Amino acid sequence: xxxxxxxxxxxxxxxxxxxxxxxxxxxxxxxxxxxxxxxxxxxxxxxxxxxxxxxxxxxxxxxxxxxxxxxxxxxxxxxxxxxxxxxxxxxxxxxxxxxxxxxxxxxxxxxxxxxxxxxxxxxxxxxxxxxxxxxxxxxxxxxxxxxxxxxxxxxxxxxxxxxxxxxxxxxxxxxxxxxxxxxxxxxxxxxxxxxxxxxxxxxxxxxxxxxxxxxxxxxxxxxxxxxxxxxxxxxxxxxxxxxxxxxxxxxxxxxxxxxxxxxxxxxxxxxxxxxxxxxxxxxxxxxxxxxxxxxxxxxxxxxxxxxxxxxxxxxxxxxxxxxxxxxxxxxxxxxxxxxxxxxxxxxxxxxxxxxxxxxxxxxxxxxxxxxxxxxxxxxxxxxxxxxxxxxxxxxxxxxxxxxxxxxxxxxxxxxxxxxxxxxxxxxxxxxxxxxxxxxxxxxxxxxxxxxxxxxxxxxx
Ligand code: F6P
Numbered sequence: 001x002x003x004x005x006x007x008x009x010x011x012x013x014x015x016x017x018x019x020x021x022x023x024x025x026x027x028x029x030x031x032x033x034x035x036x037x038x039x040x041x042x043x044x045x046x047x048x049x050x051x052x053x054x055x056x057x058x059x060x061x062x063x064x065x066x067x068x069x070x071x072x073x074x075x076x077x078x079x080x081x082x083x084x085x086x087x088x089x090x091x092x093x094x095x096x097x098x099x100x101x102x103x104x105x106x107x108x109x110x111x112x113x114x115x116x117x118x119x120x121x122x123x124x125x126x127x128x129x130x131x132x133x134x135x136x137x138x139x140x141x142x143x144x145x146x147x148x149x150x151x152x153x154x155x156x157x158x159x160x161x162x163x164x165x166x167x168x169x170x171x172x173x174x175x176x177x178x179x180x181x182x183x184x185x186x187x188x189x190x191x192x193x194x195x196x197x198x199x200x201x202x203x204x205x206x207x208x209x210x211x212x213x214x215x216x217x218x219x220x221x222x223x224x225x226x227x228x229x230x231x232x233x234x235x236x237x238x239x240x241x242x243x244x245x246x247x248x249x250x251x252x253x254x255x256x257x258x259x260x261x262x263x264x265x266x267x268x269x270x271x272x273x274x275x276x277x278x279x280x281x282x283x284x285x286x287x288x289x290x291x292x293x294x295x296x297x298x299x300x301x302x303x304x305x306x307x308x309x310x311x312x313x314x315x316x317x318x319x320x321x322x323x324x325x326x327x328x329x330x331x332x333x334x335x336x337x338x339x340x341x342x343x344x345x346x347x348x349x350x351x352x353x354x355x356x357x358x359x360x361x362x363x364x365x366x367x368x369x370x371x372x373x374x375x376x377x378x379x380x381x382x383x384x385x386x387x388x389x390x391x392x393x394x395x396x397x398x399x400x401x402x403x404x405x406x407x408x409x410x411x412x413x414x415x416x417x418x419x420x421x422x423x424x425x426x427x428x429x430x431x432x433x434x435x436x437x438x439x440x441x442x443x444x445x446x447x448x449x450x451x452x453x454x455x456x457x458x459x460x
Contacts, residue, residue: 008047079115149191
């Protein structure tokens with residue numbers, strides 16, 4: 001069995017002075033889900049070298065068992081990852097364009113698309129090379145939409161699956177792509193025997209695109225697997241000493257007796273961190289009684305900083321936090337505590353002490369934070385959840401639902417969350433934790449694999 005994804009389970013940082021390589025776990029839902037397969041499963045995980053550290057690791061032959069990192073030319077990777085995957089396909093699936101001025105599909109786009117094809121071909125060839133006769137291969141995400149079709153041509157004997165960790169765009173939005181590119185993406189995906197999505201909504205959106213643009217799914221099956229949180233791991237990890245230390249530090253920053261509205265995200269355009277802060281400011285404005293009694297703890301970890309729009313967004317998050325603090329802060333109260341350095345133990349600490357978790361993405365494949373918080377919460381936590389997060393399909397009943405664009409309604413939802421009676425909040429948290437852990441990562445992966453193995457192949 002083989003897995004293919006752009007980001008692998010580890011990435012390496014190179015110390016330019018000492019030449020030392022240090023390994024770090026990759027971030028995001030994909031790595032969280034797939035890490036459950038572990039090195040003992042006999043699987044091979046094919047991923048791309050992402051930076052200089054990774055490339056150096058490949059050259060030195062450093063690596064983990066069961067992982068093959070592809071040393072794809074850095075410029076080709078940059079065009080494919082930054083240019084196409086993250087600036088076009090990600091934007092299409094998350095509805096992120098400011099359409100009066102973008103997207104513009106020009107000669108530069110076409111040049112980058114050739115790199116995207118080359119990068120997909122490198123994966124298809126590596127998989128074709130590594131896979132045993134009749135093996136199952138599960139390709140991950142929008143970075144690798146062309147791989148199933150390419151691999152099918154190279155190795156008709158394989159069972160090929162593809163899983164999307166993102167939403168899928170509605171037909172009208174998807175059709176912004178040039179016609180030939182839209183068709184190539186769909187036909188590439190339909191090279192798979194089976195396509196997996198995180199929710200029924202994204203699966204239906206894909207099917208609608210296939211119906212509208214390429215005459216339907218053909219023999220490809222579509223299934224839904226809602227990745228859940230890993231309760232055992234999270235509960236054990238969140239009770240280690242380093243998390244306790246960070247809780248004490250955070251409590252110091254928040255102040256005794258104050259409530260905490262927590263959010264933890266990559267600094268990602270779709271996560272809607274700015275409107276979250278605007279809603280918090282609206283709360284302080286509309287209900288002055290909350291001033292000095294609540295703190296917005298926002299963790300916004302760096303992501304995709306090669307893209308100017310992400311750097312600008314990161315700066316805007318920081319600017320707005322500063323603005324709110326100077327507008328409302330008092331000597332003993334910092335209204336927004338913003339941390340931008342990725343620290344998993346500190347995230348768990350914030351999960352444990354949160355009174356309210358704010359998860360308000362514009363659009364999100366699933367959102368694992370919404371699932372993780374209720375699992376580790378010490379005393380119950382109210383979840384304010386965007387109806388546009390995939391997780392809403394499973395958690396909506398026990399959350400306070402918000403329209404992510406409506407900051408006034410979000411401010412109201414925050415007030416409602418902050419005033420929920422403790423027993424009610426504990427009851428909701430219990431049900432949220434049960435729903436959130438219904439399909440833990442290992443089972444999520446095995447379900448996909450079994451479903452793929454039971455799918456009649458489209459090969460000869
Ligand atoms: O889990 C969803 C996802 O988009 C993955 O596809 C991706 O690997 C992850 O989030 C993080 O993004 P990136 O790999 O670009 O840092």
